[in-house]
Amino acid sequence: MSKYAERETITPASGERPCTWLDRTAQQLIRHAARHAPQALSERLEEEWLADLAARAGALARLRLAIGCRWAAQVIAHEQGASALAGAAAGGHKVMSTYLQFGSTPGPRRGVVFILIAGLHVVLICGFAAGLSHSMVTSIPPTIIGRFLPEAPPPPLPPPLPRVTLVTPRPIDFVPPEVLLPPTGENTITLPSHAPPAATPPAVPTPVTRVPGGPGKGFPNTDDFYPPSAIRLGESGIAAVNVCVADNGALSADPTIAQSSGSARLDAGALKLARAGSGHYRATTENGRPVRSCYTFRVNFRLRD
Amino acid sequence: MSLQTLKVLEAFLEEPTEQLSGADVQKRSGLASGTLYPILLRLESAGWFTSRWEAIDPVSAGRPRRRLYRLTSSGLARASEVFASFGRGVLA
Numbered sequence: 573m574s575k576y577a578e579r580e581t582i583t584p585a586s587g588e589r590p591c592t593w594l595d596r597t598a599q600q601l602i603r604h605a606a607r608h609a610p611q612a613l614s615e616r617l618e619e620e621w622l623a624d625l626a627a628r629a630g631a632l633a634r635l636r637l638a639i640g641c642r643w644a645a646q647v648i649a650h651e652q653g654a655s656a657l658a659g660a661a662a663g664g665h666k667v668m669s670t671y672l673q674f675g676s677t678p679g680p681r682r683g684v685v686f687i688l689i690a691g692l693h694v695v696l697i698c699g700f701a702a703g704l705s706h707s708m709v710t711s712i713p714p715t716i717i718g719r720f721l722p723e724a725p726p727p728p729l730p731p732p733l734p735r736v737t738l739v740t741p742r743p744i745d746f747v748p749p750e751v752l753l754p755p756t757g758e759n760t761i762t763l764p765s766h767a768p769p770a771a772t773p774p775a776v777p778t779p780v781t782r783v784p785g786g787p788g789k790g791f792p793n794t795d796d797f798y799p800p801s802a803i804r805l806g807e808s809g810i811a812a813v814n815v816c817v818a819d820n821g822a823l824s825a826d827p828t829i830a831q832s833s834g835s836a837r838l839d840a841g842a843l844k845l846a847r848a849g850s851g852h853y854r855a856t857t858e859n860g861r862p863v864r865s866c867y868t869f870r871v872n873f874r875l876r877d
Numbered sequence: 878m879s880l881q882t883l884k885v886l887e888a889f890l891e892e893p894t895e896q897l898s899g900a901d902v903q904k905r906s907g908l909a910s911g912t913l914y915p916i917l918l919r920l921e922s923a924g925w926f927t928s929r930w931e932a933i934d935p936v937s938a939g940r941p942r943r944r945l946y947r948l949t950s951s952g953l954a955r956a957s958e959v960f961a962s963f964g965r966g967v968l969a
Contacts, residue, residue, distance in 0.1 A: 621914070624943070628900060648915050
């Protein structure tokens with residue numbers, strides 16, 4: 573045992589106050605671990621581990637370190653024993669040949685780990701089984717007894733409605749009121765004394781040659797007013813537009829739809845076309861003289877292939 | 878070579894000439910003491926490490942001496958060879 577290891581309590585290097593019982597336990601664990609290490613390494617490991625224990629901050633961390641050292645001592649002892657056997661078998665060469673197997677895990681350690689894992693599984697399985705059975709017992713509902721309830725009586729019918737008799741109204745005899753006129757003495761009418769107008773011969777109607785108007789030269793193209801939305805929807809049709817045209821070919825009133833095409837979009841397009849054509853209408857002529865007139869023309873919106 | 882051994886070597890390779898105690902290596906590698914100390918002893922026995930006591934008087938210092946480990950030149954070469962073959966991404 574090293575001279576320093578004989579001290580009862582080691583003060584942590586971090587300057588924190590030692591947690592007396594935890595630190596004492598940790599040091600006892602390390603001393604105990606060192607005693608289980610191979611004889612040649614026991615003193616060295618004890619001092620080394622105590623120094624590392626003092627460097628560790630936190631009482632719980634120190635305790636964990638000590639527990640790990642206990643495990644390390646067991647592993648080192650196992651490896652030393654195995655290497656001694658290997659050394660004896662190899663005639664003493666490479667005494668620590670086992671240490672070269674850096675990745676090797678000692679058999680007992682592996683066995684202990686396996687037993688621990690298996691035990692943990694058994695405990696978990698038992699716990700689950702017990703927990704499930706308990707919940708199953710408590711989740712069984714009490715016996716349910718069915719009972720037929722008497723059928724409720726139907727609600728009483730509403731009272732019958734009073735019988736209604738239709739009465740045909742009697743025709744009303746209209747008696748015109750009696751009008752009392754002031755007495756005039758004689759039942760005669762006196763006409764003012766006007767000279768009778770001279771009889772004029774009836775006018776002879778003259779024949780009028782009327783040529784109805786319509787879209788004229790320079791009138792816009794129908795396709796330019798085909799609404800794009802109607803084209804996308806594949807709508808086509810004929811709208812009849814009523815226009816009033818002055819003698820100069822311009823519109824004298826706002827055009828209206830005389831007959832719908834069946835599509836509001838096409839009707840709107842036809843009205844736009846009619847308004848745009850103002851000034852390009854052919855006025856109706858009477859005896860060759862253009863006059864103001866109203867007429868209807870048709871706008872045919874037809875989809876082309 | 879186990880992953881834990883590689884972690885110990887990596888802790889030393891950060892500064893190959895540095896001397897580290899077991900507590901230092903544990904801090905760098907994050908290994909538990911039960912795993913770390915056997916590895917240190919194995920590597921020392923195999924000649925990868927050399928160790929010595931810290932040059933202090935424990936009584937006057939008020940604490941035990943630390944055991945300081947250092948990579949040997951052959952250990953450094955072999956450790957570098959191992960990491961070159963594995964690639965350092967192994968421990969990431």
